[in-house]
Amino acid sequence: MPDMIKVSAQSLTTAVAGAIAGVVRDHGRADVQAIGASAVNQAVKAIAIAHGYLEDDRLDIYCLPAFVEVEIGGQERTAIRFAVEVLAEEGDDDEYDDDWEDEEDEDDDVPEDEGEDE
Numbered sequence: 001m002p003d004m005i006k007v008s009a010q011s012l013t014t015a016v017a018g019a020i021a022g023v024v025r026d027h028g029r030a031d032v033q034a035i036g037a038s039a040v041n042q043a044v045k046a047i048a049i050a051h052g053y054l055e056d057d058r059l060d061i062y063c064l065p066a067f068v069e070v071e072i073g074g075q076e077r078t079a080i081r082f083a084v085e086v087l088a089e090e091g092d093d094d095e096y097d098d099d100w101e102d103e104e105d106e107d108d109d110v111p112e113d114e115g116e117d118e
Contacts, residue, residue: 002023002026002027002029002030002031003023004031004032004033004081005019005020005023005030005031005032005033006032006033006034007032007033007034007039007040007042007043007046008034008039008042009036009038009039009041009042011039011042011043011046013042013045013046013049014046014049016032016042016043016046016050017046017047017048017049017050017052017053018050018053020032020046020047020050020084021050021053021054024050024054024059024061024084024085024086025054025057025059028085028086029083029084029085029086030084031081031082031083031084032046032047032063032081032082032084033068033070033079033080033081033082034079034080034082035070035072035077035078035079035080040080043080043082044082047061047063047082047084050084059086060086060087061084061085061086061087062084062085062087063082063083063084063085064082064083064085065080065081065082066080066081066082066083067079067080067081068080068081
């Protein structure tokens with residue numbers, strides 16, 4: 001499992017994004033952790049930037065946030081941890097590709113004047 005990418009309020013988003021993209025390329029996933037609103041803000045922006053970096057590699061990512069308890073200096077703190085994972089490689093035929101567009105809408109079978117109040 002790759003190391004945790006820890007983000008602070010002072011972290012440079014492009015540097016964190018590069019780290020996220022590199023770990024995702026190597027391991028298929030990355031864990032990003034932040035404590036505090038400003039750090040979480042930087043982490044979210046970095047994940048968005050990493051998404052752009054990984055488009056060149058035809059990788060689409062998503063993230064799952066979770067609250068975690070961490071110990072810092074002998075004190076328990078609540079952090080937000082983002083599990084960043086590859087959704088699918090663009091162009092892959094997966095079970096969700098446009099399937100919903102091929103299904104007929106149930107309302108298409110009902111004549112236009114039926115069901116209307118006069």
